[in-house]
Amino acid sequence: MKIIIIGSVAAGTSVAAKARRNDEQAEITLYNADYDISYSVCGIPYFLGGEIDELETLTPRTPSWFKKRYNVDIFIRHEVTSIDAVEKKIQVKNLDTNEVKEDIYDVLVFATGATPITPEISGVELEHVFQVRTIQNTKAIEKFMKEKQPEKATIIGAGYIGLEMAEQLKTRGLDVTLVQRSNQVMSHLDKDMAIRVEEHLVKKGVKLLLNEEITAINEAEIHSKSGKVIEADMVILATGVRPNTQLAEAIGVNIGQSGAIAVNSKMQTNIPDVYAVGDVAESFSLITGKPLYRPLGSTANKMGRIAGDVITGGSLEHRGILGTGILRVFDLAVGQTGMTEKEALEEGYSIEILHNIKPARAEYLGGKDLIIKAIADRQTGRILGVQIVGEEGVDKRMDVFVTAITFQAKAEDLFHLDLAYAPPFSTTKDPVMYTGMALQNAIEKKNKLITPSDLSERINNGEAIQVIDTRSAKQFQASCVDSAINIALGDLREKSKNLDPLLPTVTYCNSGTTGNAAQNVLRNLGYSDIYNLSGGNKNYQTFKKSK
Structure with a gap:
C-alpha cells in the first residue's frame, strides 16, 4: 500500500x-x-x-x-x-x-x-509586519528584533496567540499595544470572564484597545478606523487562521x-x-x-x-472535542472548555450559571482565588461548559471538568469525586466539588442562584426586589450592589422581621459562601423566592466594569 x-x-x-x-x-x-x-x-x-x-x-x-x-x-x-x-x-x-x-x-x-489570515490593511506587506505561524516566521521576527531593536510593538488580534505574544514581548522589554476589533479579548470566553483577563493585561502594562479596527500601517505608526494613531516599529498579526x-x-x-x-x-x-x-x-x-x-x-x-x-486496518474513531483551551497571561492562567453561556443559550438550553470564587489551595498556605464560571443544563443536570481564571490550580481543575463533561457528568457527580487533597494542593472541599454542589442545589431550587446580569436587569426594570448585603458595614460602604441594604449574617434572624417575605430576595457576601448561609436562614424562616448572588459582590463589581 x-x-x-x-x-x-x-x-x-x-x-x-x-x-x-x-x-x-x-x-x-x-x-x-x-x-x-x-x-x-x-x-x-x-x-x-x-x-x-x-x-x-x-x-x-x-x-x-x-x-x-x-x-x-x-x-x-x-x-x-x-x-x-x-x-x-x-x-x-x-x-x-x-x-x-x-x-x-x-x-x-x-x-x-x-494559514494565518492576513487582514486587508494597507501596509501589511511592510518588513516590520509579521505573522506568527511557522519556524520561518519565527526566524524572521527574531532577526528583525536583533537587528532593528524595536521598542514599540502593536499586536492586532487578542486571541490565544495575540495574548501570548503580548506577554512575551512585554517581558522582553517592549512597549506593547494590543488591538482587538470586538469588545473583548478571547472570543471563547464570556465577557464577564474576559474582563478579568483584560484588567490583568492593563495591570501588567499592556495598552489594550477594544472596539478598534486598524486601517493602515506605515513604518512608524498604525492608524485605526476611529482616528487613533499608535506608534509602532513592529507589528504582529494575530487575526486567526x-x-x-x-x-x-x-x-x-x-x-x-x-x-x-x-x-x-x-x-x-x-x-x-x-x-x-x-x-x-x-x-x-x-x-x-x-x-x-x-x-x-x-x-x-x-x-x-x-x-x-x-x-492500516485499525478501528480507532474520532469522538469529537470540547474546544478546550488554556493559556498563560503573565502570572494568570485562563482556561475554558465546552460551551459558553452565550453558546448554550443559542443552542436552546435552559441553563444554571454559577460563579464560584474559591482558593485553589489552603488559604493559610497562601492559596489564591480561582474564579470558576460553570454552566449546567437545568433539565438534565449535565455540565455544559466551564471557564476558569486564576493564578494557580487552573490546569488541574480544568482537566477534571474536561473529563467530567466528556463522560456526560451531572453537576451532582462533581461533589462525589474523590479528588486528591492536602493543604498545599487543594482545600477540603475542592472548588470542583463545591461547583457541583452549588449547581445541583440551584437546579433543585434548594439554593437558587442569580447572576449579576440578571439581577441588574431586574433592578433596572423597576422590579420590587430585596437585596441584602450580609457583609460588615465597612465592606458595604466600600462597595455594594445597587439598591442593597446591609444586614450582617449574625443579625439576619432578628432583623428579618423588617423584611417582606413575599418579595423576591437576593442575598450576597464577598464571593458567595456567607450569602448562601443567609439564603438558608431566610428560606428556613419561610422565604420562598430567594436567591444567592452568583460570585457575590466581587463578581458583581467585575460585571459592572464589563458593561
Whole structure:
C-alpha cells in the first residue's frame, strides 16, 4: 500500500508514525512545502520572549530522523500542485529546483494545516509586519528584533496567540499595544470572564484597545478606523487562521460548515481513500454533535493517529472535542472548555450559571482565588461548559471538568469525586466539588442562584426586589450592589422581621459562601423566592466594569 500525506507538521507525521506501527510493509511518503516538519507552533511565542534559548528545541525531528525511526520518506520544499483522484496521481513541484514529478498513491491524506489570515490593511506587506505561524516566521521576527531593536510593538488580534505574544514581548522589554476589533479579548470566553483577563493585561502594562479596527500601517505608526494613531516599529498579526482546503476542493472534497474539510469519525472525506486531519479538518462538538473547528496541536495529533490506524486496518474513531483551551497571561492562567453561556443559550438550553470564587489551595498556605464560571443544563443536570481564571490550580481543575463533561457528568457527580487533597494542593472541599454542589442545589431550587446580569436587569426594570448585603458595614460602604441594604449574617434572624417575605430576595457576601448561609436562614424562616448572588459582590463589581 502506498500512502501519500500532504503536510508534515503535527497531524501529518502522526499519521505516518501510527501507520508504520501498524504496518511494516506500507510505503509512506510525506510532501511538505515548508522547510520544517513536526515543529511546535505553540512554543513559538516563548522562544521570541526568551523563555526558550534555542529555536531548534521546537524542531526536534528531521526527515532523516523519521527515515531512520519509521522508514518514512519526507520531502521538504516539495509542493503538491495538483491531484487526479480518479487515477490516484499527484503532481509535485520541487520548490528549490522547480522540477516537477508525478507520484501515485493508494491512500491520500490531507494534512495541509491552516494559514494565518492576513487582514486587508494597507501596509501589511511592510518588513516590520509579521505573522506568527511557522519556524520561518519565527526566524524572521527574531532577526528583525536583533537587528532593528524595536521598542514599540502593536499586536492586532487578542486571541490565544495575540495574548501570548503580548506577554512575551512585554517581558522582553517592549512597549506593547494590543488591538482587538470586538469588545473583548478571547472570543471563547464570556465577557464577564474576559474582563478579568483584560484588567490583568492593563495591570501588567499592556495598552489594550477594544472596539478598534486598524486601517493602515506605515513604518512608524498604525492608524485605526476611529482616528487613533499608535506608534509602532513592529507589528504582529494575530487575526486567526484559515484551513488550507484549496487542493482538496479542486478534487471535489466536501467542505464543512466551518470552512474546514468535512470528515467522518474515521477521518475519511467523501472521496474514497482520501482522508483529512489536523488544522485543515473539521471536528465536532462532544456536547451537541455539531461541527466545531478549533485548530490545536493536541487535536491534530489525535486526528493523525486515528487516520493512520484506520488506513492500516485499525478501528480507532474520532469522538469529537470540547474546544478546550488554556493559556498563560503573565502570572494568570485562563482556561475554558465546552460551551459558553452565550453558546448554550443559542443552542436552546435552559441553563444554571454559577460563579464560584474559591482558593485553589489552603488559604493559610497562601492559596489564591480561582474564579470558576460553570454552566449546567437545568433539565438534565449535565455540565455544559466551564471557564476558569486564576493564578494557580487552573490546569488541574480544568482537566477534571474536561473529563467530567466528556463522560456526560451531572453537576451532582462533581461533589462525589474523590479528588486528591492536602493543604498545599487543594482545600477540603475542592472548588470542583463545591461547583457541583452549588449547581445541583440551584437546579433543585434548594439554593437558587442569580447572576449579576440578571439581577441588574431586574433592578433596572423597576422590579420590587430585596437585596441584602450580609457583609460588615465597612465592606458595604466600600462597595455594594445597587439598591442593597446591609444586614450582617449574625443579625439576619432578628432583623428579618423588617423584611417582606413575599418579595423576591437576593442575598450576597464577598464571593458567595456567607450569602448562601443567609439564603438558608431566610428560606428556613419561610422565604420562598430567594436567591444567592452568583460570585457575590466581587463578581458583581467585575460585571459592572464589563458593561
